[in-house]
Amino acid sequence: MEAAWGAFGSDSDSEGDDIVVANNEQAQPNAFFEATAASAITVAITQHFCSLTKSTGVGLGERVVAITCVLHGNECGEEAENSRTTMTEWVIRRGMKVAAGDINDSSTCDSVVLIVGDTDDLHSSSSLSIRHRLVPGGVVWLMIKRQENEEIGNISFDCFSQSIWEGISCISTSSSYSVHKIQKRACLVNAMSCPWMDKKSIIEKNVALAAEKTCGSLQVVGENETYMQFELRLASQVTIVPSVAERTREKIHSESCAGYYTTILTDTNIIHAIRMLREHGLVIIKGLLPPEQTLPWGKVVLEDFTSAVEALKNHPSRPVDLLNPDKGQFEPMSYKEMAMREDLRVDLRSGPSMEKLRSYENNLASQAMAGSNIADNGNQPTIITADTMGTAGPSWRYHPSIIAILKNLFNPRDDSLYKGNFGRWNFGGNGPDGSPQPYRLGQIGSVVSCPGSGDQAIHADTPHLFEHMDCHPCHYCNVFTPGYKITHKADNQSVQNEFVDGLWTGSSTMGGTALVYNSHKLSVSAMLLSEGDDSGSENDNASLRRQLLQLLTLRPALDVGDVVIFDNRTLHYGIANTSKGDTTGKDSNAGRRPMLYLNVTQSWFHDPKVK
Numbered sequence: 001m002e003a004a005w006g007a008f009g010s011d012s013d014s015e016g017d018d019i020v021v022a023n024n025e026q027a028q029p030n031a032f033f034e035a036t037a038a039s040a041i042t043v044a045i046t047q048h049f050c051s052l053t054k055s056t057g058v059g060l061g062e063r064v065v066a067i068t069c070v071l072h073g074n075e076c077g078e079e080a081e082n083s084r085t086t087m088t089e090w091v092i093r094r095g096m097k098v099a100a101g102d103i104n105d106s107s108t109c110d111s112v113v114l115i116v117g118d119t120d121d122l123h124s125s126s127s128l129s130i131r132h133r134l135v136p137g138g139v140v141w142l143m144i145k146r147q148e149n150e151e152i153g154n155i156s157f158d159c160f161s162q163s164i165w166e167g168i169s170c171i172s173t174s175s176s177y178s179v180h181k182i183q184k185r186a187c188l189v190n191a192m193s194c195p196w197m198d199k200k201s202i203i204e205k206n207v208a209l210a211a212e213k214t215c216g217s218l219q220v221v222g223e224n225e226t227y228m229q230f231e232l233r234l235a236s237q238v239t240i241v242p243s244v245a246e247r248t249r250e251k252i253h254s255e256s257c258a259g260y261y262t263t264i265l266t267d268t269n270i271i272h273a274i275r276m277l278r279e280h281g282l283v284i285i286k287g288l289l290p291p292e293q294t295l296p297w298g299k300v301v302l303e304d305f306t307s308a309v310e311a312l313k314n315h316p317s318r319p320v321d322l323l324n325p326d327k328g329q330f331e332p333m334s335y336k337e338m339a340m341r342e343d344l345r346v347d348l349r350s351g352p353s354m355e356k357l358r359s360y361e362n363n364l365a366s367q368a369m370a371g372s373n374i375a376d377n378g379n380q381p382t383i384i385t386a387d388t389m390g391t392a393g394p395s396w397r398y399h400p401s402i403i404a405i406l407k408n409l410f411n412p413r414d415d416s417l418y419k420g421n422f423g424r425w426n427f428g429g430n431g432p433d434g435s436p437q438p439y440r441l442g443q444i445g446s447v448v449s450c451p452g453s454g455d456q457a458i459h460a461d462t463p464h465l466f467e468h469m470d471c472h473p474c475h476y477c478n479v480f481t482p483g484y485k486i487t488h489k490a491d492n493q494s495v496q497n498e499f500v501d502g503l504w505t506g507s508s509t510m511g512g513t514a515l516v517y518n519s520h521k522l523s524v525s526a527m528l529l530s531e532g533d534d535s536g537s538e539n540d541n542a543s544l545r546r547q548l549l550q551l552l553t554l555r556p557a558l559d560v561g562d563v564v565i566f567d568n569r570t571l572h573y574g575i576a577n578t579s580k581g582d583t584t585g586k587d588s589n590a591g592r593r594p595m596l597y598l599n600v601t602q603s604w605f606h607d608p609k610v611k
Contacts, residue, residue, distance in 0.1 A: 035086065037143060037172075037179065038089075039090060042094050045094070045096070045139075046096075049110070056268055057267060057268025058266060058268075062245035063097065063245070064109045064243075064244040065091050065098055066098070066111075066130050067088055067113045068130045070124045073117075084115075099133075107133065108133050108134070108135050108244050109135070110134075110244050111134070112133075112138065112140045112141065114127060114142050116142070116143070117144075119144070119155060128502060135286075136184055136185065136241045137184060137185070139182065140183075140184070141180075142179070142180040142182055143178075143180075144180070146177055159500075159501055161500040161505060163500070163505040163506060165182050167183045168181075169181050186241050187236050187239040187557070188235075188557040189232055190506055190507050190508060190512050191555075192498065192508060193511055193512065193555050194514065194555065197227075199226065199228040199550075201226060204547065207544065211551055214524055231551075235554050235556050238282055238283055238284055241287075242269070246269070247261060247287060249261075252290065260292045261290065262399070263290075263401070264392065265401040265404075277405070277477070278474070279518075280518050281520030281521070281566060282517070282520075282554075282565065282567070282570055283405075283564070284563070286562050287561045287562065288562070289399060290561065291485065294560060295560060297594075298594045300357050301348055301351075301353075301446040301596070302592060303351075303353040304337075304350075304351025305351075305589075305594075307353075309322050320333075322344075341447065341574070343452075344453035344454075344577075345448070345450070345456070347445065348594075350443075350445075354444075361395035361397070362395065364395070365394070365397070365398050368393075369391050374388065380443070381441055381599075383439075384403065386436045388403060388407075390404070397444055402479060402565075402598075407436045407439065409477065410437075410439045410602055411437055418432055419432045439600060439602055440601045440605070442598050442599035442600060442601075446596050448592055449574060449593040450581070450591070451494075451581035455574070456575075458516070458549075460570065460571055461568035462475070462568040462569060464569055474567045474569075476567075476601045476602070476605060477566060478566055480513060480565075480566075481558070481563045481595075484593060484594060485559065493583045494583055494584075494587070495508065495510055495579045495590070495591050497509075497510075504559065508557070509580075510577055510593045511575035512558060512593075513595065514574075515572040516528065516549065517552040518552065520566075520567040527545065527548070577592075
């Protein structure tokens with residue numbers, strides 16, 4: 001019998017070579033881990049990574065593979081060790097790097113080879129640990145021993161939750177083993193949020209046709225695909241997952257710790273991010289920022305928020321109770337440091353702790369970028385010029401990849417036209433040299449959503465400047481990143497975060513931000529929100545608009561270090577925080593969600609929020 005080795009494709013790193021077909025029966029039929037299996041898995045990994053090189057800019061030699069073997073609960077026996085050694089030799093022979101398979105190793109990996117004796121081994125500590133280390137979007141190559149006469153379809157993969165994993169497929173079989181490819185989702189969604197949306201239903205044909213018309217032929221709805229499946233697929237398509245090489249490209253030395261790494265995207269991934277922003281109005285980047293730079297901001301934000309709550313509550317002439325808006329004598333107002341969004345949701349722009357950290361980080365950043373003429377402007381935005389490259393530390397505000405993305409987003413250029421822009425000689429300019437023109441980078445602020453805050457009304461943060469074209473270049477965008485970390489605590493009575501085998505599913509009672517795909521375009525927003533017949537029948541336009549809006553709404557699950565950048569013309573809304581809050585009387589900040597942000601605009605655009 002010939003196994004379907006053609007699934008692996010060519011044994012060459014180059015495209016277009018003839019497919020090599022191997023016959024498993026030529027190998028020793030009783031050997032569990034045969035050399036042919038190691039070769040085939042390595043070819044599959046090689047082709048997988050080579051197919052990503054052009055779209056990511058990450059070469060095969062930069063990829064990191066972790067390998068572990070657990071045979072019937074034994075990961076230290078001779079057979080398990082021989083299997084690891086054989087697989088390691090094949091991976092290294094292909095030019096890839098091999099990460100340590102030690103259970104205590106916390107380093108990340110781009111792909112995982114998991115060799116197990118049976119499905120019970122998938123629940124071992126080593127198996128769970130190595131899956132935790134896999135980057136989002138990474139692939140597990142699972143080799144599992146087949147029991148006598150066992151059908152492939154009878155193998156249970158219940159430990160691979162569909163909310164976290166996708167595309168489980170058998171790519172090769174023999175009489176003694178089978179090999180399966182299982183991919184970690186690039187982006188998870190908060191399925192616990194917005195219960196008023198029916199995401200479990202199958203997408204209707206008229207909605208699918210409308211989606212393809214609205215979003216283009218690339219977003220073809222699959223047969224019998226549910227709203228949830230479509231959302232998961234769409235969220236992953238607008239997500240960039242940095243490789244291990246990108247995540248460890250630059251190390252930051254710190255006085256407070258032993259040092260940490262920050263992610264620096266390849267030029268290819270930066271171009272990819274810009275294209276997503278222009279085409280779809282948003283991009284999600286996983287693990288871009290080091291927690292060492294974002295969590296301190298979440299801490300000072302909550303410190304200042306707590307102080308503001310007490311100061312307003314004890315105000316001598318106009319007391320306001322922000323946490324009990326229905327009980328206070330006076331309604332909350334917008335203040336210099338803080339603007340009200342809705343009940344229990346505020347935009348905190350400044351405060352004593354925030355200003356102290358802001359001044360410290362901005363001063364260090366100014367020193368690190370001395371040649372860029374960056375100065376500490378207090379609470380005012382900073383002008384970013386063509387020669388500003390950013391700095392990896394100490395502040396995420398000047399992260400080099402964010403600076404590069406924004407610089408190019410605000411400066412689209414046609415190489416055949418820019419030399420005609422002779423007006424750039426004015427006001428001391430350098431003439432039509434094609435260099436990026438300045439933009440304005442705001443200070444770090446935070447939207448704090450307290451337990452009990454509801455879903456916001458859908459909105460856009462800024463209007464289109466002109467209405468004769470579907471979408472002009474971006475003039476205003478936001479950068480969001482969590483100032484908190486999703487944790488798994490079984491005894492946590494304040495916040496419910498859903499975990500499976502120690503991996504977060506994306507669901508949390510703390511909420512997040514929902515964004516509508518492609519809605520930065522006038523045509524899409526008009527189609528989704530324009531007033532029309534609202535008779536409620538299945539075929540009326542209003543019913544179709546509601547279903548299409550539900551289909552295109554993404555609820556990306558962001559953990560610490562993740563970033564979402566979106567055009568402010570994109571329709572979005574804050575998701576309800578249904579956490580219980582402080583149930584013990586020991587932590588007043590329990591359940592509060594500080595979402596950090598940067599407001600970024602063209603240098604000539606006046607943001608009404610900035611006085």
